[in-house]
Amino acid sequence: GSTIGIIGGGQLGRMLSVAASRLGFRCHIFEPGATPPAGQVADQVTTAAYDDEAALRAFCQSVDIITYEFENIPTAALDLLQDLAPIHPGREALRVSQDRLTEKTFLQDLGLQTAPFADITDATSLETALDEIGTPSILKTRRFGYDGKGQARIMSRDDAALALADMQGAPALLEGFVNFSHEVSVIAARSLDGAVAAFDPGENVHNDGILRTTTVPARLTASQRTDAVLLAAKIANALNYVGVMGVELFVTSSGLIVNEIAPRVHNSGHWTQNGCSVDQFEQHIRAITGWPLGDGQRYADVVMENLIGDDMNRVPELANTPDCALHLYGKAEVKPGRKMGHVNHIKRG
Ligand code: ATP
Ligand code: MG
Ligand code: MG
Numbered sequence: 001g002s003t004i005g006i007i008g009g010g011q012l013g014r015m016l017s018v019a020a021s022r023l024g025f026r027c028h029i030f031e032p033g034a035t036p037p038a039g040q041v042a043d044q045v046t047t048a049a050y051d052d053e054a055a056l057r058a059f060c061q062s063v064d065i066i067t068y069e070f071e072n073i074p075t076a077a078l079d080l081l082q083d084l085a086p087i088h089p090g091r092e093a094l095r096v097s098q099d100r101l102t103e104k105t106f107l108q109d110l111g112l113q114t115a116p117f118a119d120i121t122d123a124t125s126l127e128t129a130l131d132e133i134g135t136p137s138i139l140k141t142r143r144f145g146y147d148g149k150g151q152a153r154i155m156s157r158d159d160a161a162l163a164l165a166d167m168q169g170a171p172a173l174l175e176g177f178v179n180f181s182h183e184v185s186v187i188a189a190r191s192l193d194g195a196v197a198a199f200d201p202g203e204n205v206h207n208d209g210i211l212r213t214t215t216v217p218a219r220l221t222a223s224q225r226t227d228a229v230l231l232a233a234k235i236a237n238a239l240n241y242v243g244v245m246g247v248e249l250f251v252t253s254s255g256l257i258v259n260e261i262a263p264r265v266h267n268s269g270h271w272t273q274n275g276c277s278v279d280q281f282e283q284h285i286r287a288i289t290g291w292p293l294g295d296g297q298r299y300a301d302v303v304m305e306n307l308i309g310d311d312m313n314r315v316p317e318l319a320n321t322p323d324c325a326l327h328l329y330g331k332a333e334v335k336p337g338r339k340m341g342h343v344n345h346i347k348r349g
Contacts, residue, residue: 007030009030010031012070013029016038029045071097134176136154180251184202185214196237200225273325276296309336
């Protein structure tokens with residue numbers, strides 16, 4: 001069988017490895033951090049930095065195909081990797097999603113709705129942008145943000161200086177605050193031969209910028225559901241995408257607004273592990289290895305709940321609860337705000 005190289009050894013890499021293993025593939029993880037959660041289940045792990053050329057070359061030689069669970073792979077590492085092994089999803093998806101300015105510009109050019117946004121380089125550009133966009137608004141670092149990190153809310157113009165200081169000199173984007181009724185996401189997949197499939201959209205609740213729960217079915221009208229799936233397909237096609245992607249959406253009275261895209265399996269797709277025959281992890285492995293896309297039809301209502309930090313104390317109780325599927329990531333240390341696992345509560349009709 002062939003070997004799949006996975007860049008990034010967190011929980012997403014771990015669950016990708018498990019899915020790949022079920023289909024008879026081997027996995028080799030490349031991860032700079034020590035004791036990666038994926039390392040416990042993968043066939044091979046390389047612990048090395050992204051600028052370690054020798055390690056990157058050796059990694060490529062041991063794999064037939066490369067994918068990733070992490071979109072912030074340095075460009076220099078990608079330049080080296082792409083000449084040695086096929087990478088899916090491709091460079092274009094990474095280029096677009098690594099930078100919020102590039103991402104929002106790409107989405108607008110596709111004719112999709114986004115929050116109003118402006119590139120911020122200094123106090124003057126922030127003042128000008130606030131004149132146009134107004135408050136409330138959110139200042140976000142253009143790169144590397146996740147779980148709401150690198151964001152500052154601007155409720156009134158008095159907050160501007162403090163928000164800018166929060167960016168610590170990093171290039172930033174000002175976004176107008178979207179008055180959404182709720183948040184949903186689409187987990188879509190595109191195969192090597194261009195077929196597209198999408199899982200049923202999930203409804204997401206965030207707390208302090210971190211995903212708490214995803215509920216399927218989401219509260220959407222039939223036409224909103226169709227819009228959500230079609231716009232995800234439009235994005236995947238425009239990027240000539242191969243693999244699974246997550247598209248985060250705000251539901252508003254004037255339609256669906258795209259918040260951001262993730263060129264990888266997505267936390268809001270974890271419900272598929274217990275709600276579908278083929279979950280998002282297997283779907284990703286199928287897509288990148290040239291298999292046909294699998295049956296992602298939803299056969300149960302599910303509430304996925306992230307287990308964050310001290311939520312781990314609830315594991316003994318959850319382990320005794322019916323219709324409750326636990327997925328733990330094997331992380332040694334519990335930290336506040338750290339995703340330790342998740343639980344899929346299966347709702348029987
Ligand atoms: P992720 O972990 O999903 O990658 P992130 O750090 O990239 O998160 P965003 O998804 O941009 O951050 O924002 C996190 C959450 O903050 C959103 O899901 C939403 O609840 C809220 N939020 C972000 N941008 C806006 C906006 N323009 N208007 C209203 N709420 C917003
Ligand atoms: Mg993000
Ligand atoms: Mg997000």
